[in-house]
Amino acid sequence: xxxxxxxxxxxxxxxxxxxxxxxxxxxxxxxxxxxxxxxxxxxxxxxxxxxxxxxxxxxxxxxxxxxxxxxxxxxxxxxxxxxxxxxxxxxxxxxxxxxxxxxxxxxxxxxxxxxxxxxxxxxxxxxxxxxxxxxxxxxxxxxxxxxxxxxxxxxxxxxxxxxxxxxxxxxxxxxxxxxxxxxxxxxxxxxxxxxxxxxxx
Amino acid sequence: xxxxxxxxxxxxxxxxxxxxxxxxxxxxxxxxxxxxxxxxxxxxxxxxxxxxxxxxxxxxxxxxxxxxxxxxxxxxxxxxxxxxxxxxxxxxxxxxxxxxxxxxxxxxxxxxxxxxxxxxxxxxxxxxxxxxxxxxxxxxxxxxxxxxxxxxxxxxxxxxxxxxxxxxxxxxxxxxxxxxxxxxxxxxxxxxxxxxxxxxx
Numbered sequence: 001x002x003x004x005x006x007x008x009x010x011x012x013x014x015x016x017x018x019x020x021x022x023x024x025x026x027x028x029x030x031x032x033x034x035x036x037x038x039x040x041x042x043x044x045x046x047x048x049x050x051x052x053x054x055x056x057x058x059x060x061x062x063x064x065x066x067x068x069x070x071x072x073x074x075x076x077x078x079x080x081x082x083x084x085x086x087x088x089x090x091x092x093x094x095x096x097x098x099x100x101x102x103x104x105x106x107x108x109x110x111x112x113x114x115x116x117x118x119x120x121x122x123x124x125x126x127x128x129x130x131x132x133x134x135x136x137x138x139x140x141x142x143x144x145x146x147x148x149x150x151x152x153x154x155x156x157x158x159x160x161x162x163x164x165x166x167x168x169x170x171x172x173x174x175x176x177x178x179x180x181x182x183x184x185x186x187x188x189x190x191x192x193x194x195x196x197x198x199x200x201x
Numbered sequence: 202x203x204x205x206x207x208x209x210x211x212x213x214x215x216x217x218x219x220x221x222x223x224x225x226x227x228x229x230x231x232x233x234x235x236x237x238x239x240x241x242x243x244x245x246x247x248x249x250x251x252x253x254x255x256x257x258x259x260x261x262x263x264x265x266x267x268x269x270x271x272x273x274x275x276x277x278x279x280x281x282x283x284x285x286x287x288x289x290x291x292x293x294x295x296x297x298x299x300x301x302x303x304x305x306x307x308x309x310x311x312x313x314x315x316x317x318x319x320x321x322x323x324x325x326x327x328x329x330x331x332x333x334x335x336x337x338x339x340x341x342x343x344x345x346x347x348x349x350x351x352x353x354x355x356x357x358x359x360x361x362x363x364x365x366x367x368x369x370x371x372x373x374x375x376x377x378x379x380x381x382x383x384x385x386x387x388x389x390x391x392x393x394x395x396x397x398x399x400x401x402x
Binding site for chain 1: 203204205206207208209211212214215216218219220221222226228229230231232233234235237239241242243244245246247248249250251252253254255256264265266267271272273289290291293294297298
């Protein structure tokens, strides 16, 4: 694309580095900014810089947080006997929005992926084990990782590491999504959902 | 959505004001920033502020520009006898990228839309007429507005205003897109393409 202005070109190049935004959307965003007030662009830019420079990660669960500890770890209403292990902060948000979980979390910050050079030592696994060593309150660990090769590898590694603590270890149910049509389900999911069928009783 | 951090919430709210970005994409973008260096976020924020505060609009054609006049108006290689009238700067970019046009432009900055309260006086129409009064070089005006109710209204209004100048006035061809299937074309487009059929000769 030929841009009529260097400023536009630079802004488009910066914006199109963001996930899910191509050159055309970036241009649309940049031209949209020109239609709004300068103040609005300043508050957008300030919010982005603030989130990057002032954000903390919870010392306990590594979730994103405004302070040293996140609001979930600090809340006396949460059930401290269950820890749900997830890949990143987005998963915490997704589970929180279901309203079905009231325990604590542990954010690994990734999953084991030899292809991308991410090993167990790059994740917050040691921090989880340390957390368990300092408390006897925890009774169950839920491994809520993606049902992919990498997710399953990480789950398997964690199961081995967690064995000595003799806790209940569970994982989220895999199966046909609610409202999903059997016809359109992939073979592996359908197969797994038959193998791990639930008895009516 | 419940956000674990006020900073995240504010940044998501700012980012989701951008066109084509919902809450989920905004969150994805904000969390992505956390994974990059502070410097990268600063250069994104700076580019956005720079584009908003330092951009100019060409005094002649109202296209976005780095200086007083845009690179197209300044270029001696462009054919100054044709002016293509478009709705906004994005249309200039789109036409430039076809490589099929070598004339000048005039950016209206919108189209007549009574529903949105945009009348002829809100657009750069007077500026176009003034431009034509000061030169005898222009021989043709191409009206390249969207084939919508508003676009057609604006084209009609412009035709009336341009009549006294006795120039050639044309509009871009409407019809079946190249590579488009007749079967999937809407009735109005197909109808128009038959009415304005092109003779082989």
